[in-house]
Amino acid sequence: MERGRAMEELLLRIENENVIKHSLQVEAIMRRLAEYFREEVELWGITGLVHDIDVERIKNDSRPHGVFGGDILECLSFDPTIVYAVRAHTADSSLERRRKIDKALYCAGPMAHFIDCCGKLKGENEIESLDLNFVIEQYNNPDFMPNIDRKRIGTCTEMEISIEEFIELSLEAIKNIEKQQNNQNGILA
Numbered sequence: 001m002e003r004g005r006a007m008e009e010l011l012l013r014i015e016n017e018n019v020i021k022h023s024l025q026v027e028a029i030m031r032r033l034a035e036y037f038r039e040e041v042e043l044w045g046i047t048g049l050v051h052d053i054d055v056e057r058i059k060n061d062s063r064p065h066g067v068f069g070g071d072i073l074e075c076l077s078f079d080p081t082i083v084y085a086v087r088a089h090t091a092d093s094s095l096e097r098r099r100k101i102d103k104a105l106y107c108a109g110p111m112a113h114f115i116d117c118c119g120k121l122k123g124e125n126e127i128e129s130l131d132l133n134f135v136i137e138q139y140n141n142p143d144f145m146p147n148i149d150r151k152r153i154g155t156c157t158e159m160e161i162s163i164e165e166f167i168e169l170s171l172e173a174i175k176n177i178e179k180q181q182n183n184q185n186g187i188l189a
Contacts, residue, residue, distance in 0.1 A: 025112035032173035066090040
C-alpha cells in the first residue's frame with residue numbers, strides 16, 4: 001500500500017479537518033517510532049494515518065471503532081499487519097496488542113491528542129513553542145485534560161521506552177510535520 005492511496009482512502013471517508021490533522025500527527029509519531037525501533041517506517045506511518053478511518057461512520061458509538069476500521073481496510077486490501085493494529089488500537093478492543101506496531105498505535109493516538117492540547121494551552125496551535133519539560137509538566141498535572149487516558153499513553157513502557165522518551169519522540173515528530181505544513185502553506189516557521 002502506498003501512502004498516496006492510503007491518504008486518498010482516508011479523505012474519501014473523513015471530512016473533519018481535526019480528524020485529518022490528528023491522523024497526520026499519529027502518522028508522524030508512528031514514523032518516528034519506527035525509525036527509533038528500526039522497524040518498517042512506511043508500514044508504521046500508513047497504520048497511523050488510517051487508524052481512525054471509521055470515525056465518521058460510527059458516529060457517537062465508539063464500541064465498533066477500530067473493528068469497523070479494520071474491516072474497511074481489509075476490504076481495501078491493506079496489509080494484514082495494518083488491519084490488525086487498527087482493530088487492536090482502542091481501549092474497547094478485546095484483541096491482544098502483541099506486536100510493537102500494535103502497542104505503538106495504541107499509545108500514539110492519545111499522545112497526539114495530548115500534545116495538541118498542550119499546544120492550545122500555550123496559544124492557538126502553538127506546537128512549535130512546546131518543549132519537553134512543559135509537556136511532561138502537563139502530563140503529570142491531573143487537572144490538565146483529565147479525559148485523555150494517561151494510562152494508555154503510559155503503555156509505551158511495554159515497548160521498553162520511557163514515558164519521557166516517548167513524549168520527546170512524539171513532540172519532535174509533530175513539530176516536524178507542523179513545520180512542513182507551515183512551509184507548504186507559505187508560512188515561515
